Amino acid sequence: MTNPVLRVWQAMPGASRRTRRVWVVAAFLGFPLLNVGYATLVSTGRLPQPIWAPIAIALFAATLVGVFAVYGYARDRASMTADLDERERQVRDQAWIAAYGLLSAVVVAVVLVLALMASFVGPVTIGMDVLGPVAICLGLYLPILPSAMLAWSEPNESADDDAAPVVEAAGR
């Protein structure tokens, strides 16, 4: 096994919860930060393009690596059509419920904030400069939400979770 990408891919399901949470944060913060940073720093002229470029590349790379790693961890265990055993199905269903429950809460919160702004501040105009990145975020993140929930919430693999016989247990 000499291919380093293949080795990393094979090691992903055994990653610790701490590492997995870093992946999830990288995946879900990278692209939004890229857009917020561009809108608030670059388009307003506060930060020159040459300084922003490497930051943008790093944020985009973090997103891609995070998404790849999250998928590499969960693989088909988050899929509704995968051949899973009863415990895995239970874990998958909980991940789906938690992931899309959280998404629903975020959508409700955003609508509430927009409604409050429209009521107390004034008309809210949402142009393509906002809708474009939101659409990309939806396309990027919606499919991996259950996988990300699995990566975020599953405990570390138990130290005795190997496939070998438990010889010492016979003497207990």
Added chain:
Amino acid sequence: MTRRPATPIHNRIAVLRAERGLSRQEMAESLGINYQTIGYIERGEYNPSLDLAFAIAGLFELPLEAVFSATPFEPMSAQLYGRGGDAVVDAGDVSSG
């Protein structure tokens, strides 16, 4: 109506597996489940369905109550030496410690 809290299910799977020299992988393949699920059941972190519990008992060719119990199993040493020398052929509980 007050809901009944979930009862922890104790089991002897680790001991039975060791007796038979079965790895989790082999046992999981026989049962058609993930080997990690065996670990979760052994540690009492997952209660199997009745269907899976019967399948596990069937794999060891034992009645269900010999593999699973709602009360902790006595350790094997207590069963062998703790009753005035009456040796009982049984295995200790793993999930209850």
